Amino acid sequence: MTALDERLAKALEVEPPLGDAVDAVFHRAKQLRRRRIRAVLLAGLVAIVLVAALGYGLISVLMPTAAGRPVPHPSPGGSVDPVAVVLAEVADLTLEPRSPGPGWRQYTAVDRAGHPRGLIVVVVYAAPTGLCLPVLAHRDVCALAEAAGDVEYARYRFDDVNAQVNEVIARRPRDGRTVAVMAAGERDTGAAGAGRPALTAAEAARAATDQRLMDAFGEAERCNAPAPACPVLRVEVPAVG
């Protein structure tokens, strides 16, 4: 033993009794174990919440229809109605389908607050040889069409407080498929807000020019005149060949 060893040993000569030190160690070990288990569980919980939040965020970004929009009602056959899918993407609405027919679909619309927002009507036509989109003031004059991609279209707005309507007629020149989307607000409400249509003119245009909406109907479906069973639009699509 060196001199330093001896001096250190001497410094420790007066030592307080140990008491229940050993029990205290095991008590501390038990507390430590509980703390570690809690920490592991908490970390797991945090990880699960993070993964769920991340997944939700990704779904919201990549699939806005699934996360942020009302899910369209399935058609009676059990498959999702592709027309309703497109409409639900352009406006935050709950759509209730009404009996459809060949070449047309109809939906009653309710907004997020639960207020009825009238009717949405979608009708398809075949106009392979061209179409004169009418001007409201002169029905025999063709409107200067707007374009969205390879689709040309015209918008129509009717602001009568008791019969507000937004309508868009769109035609795809390459095959002549023509779609009319009409959103008619609740009638005779006496208030501009209460009678506002379910789709703005811009939303109706987005829906009408969406290729998926045009392709949502069968090739043989059309409401070309004479078609007495098809709905009556505020702006009729001119007779086409």
Place this chain on the structure above:
Amino acid sequence: MGDDDTGLLDFVATRYPQLRRSAFLMCGDWATADDVVREALARVIADLRRDGLEDPGGSAYAELMAAFPLKHKRREHVFVAPSDVPDGHDPTETILLLDALQKLAPRCRAVLVLRHWAGLQITEIADVLSLTDERVEAYDAAGCKALESLLGEPVPS
């Protein structure tokens, strides 16, 4: 209590006094020493129960030393004689030694305590403090020299 727990009980009962004295030399306070040793041994027990440890004794010293700040921190500490000193014991030398130890760099103090009180080998101290053998030897030599200067008498290493 199972065989494992009996083994742990023996381990704690055997190691506690030695660790406690090492901790006291590191901090100069028995109450703090008790706290630090309890925490260190509790961690070792928890690790032993969970995964097992290759060298529980070494791990206990490593946990103990981890409780003391070993970097860039020298504390001025004034030691006073305890009130319950038995008759015939002169605390002056103890106080002077603790005072001198506290004036050393923390790593020097740790090396001196582990080598000259706990009796660990250079390689064991290197493992406990995560240092190289050469650094441990250098700290030992420097610590002894500094202690000699502080105490005013030779301290052979």
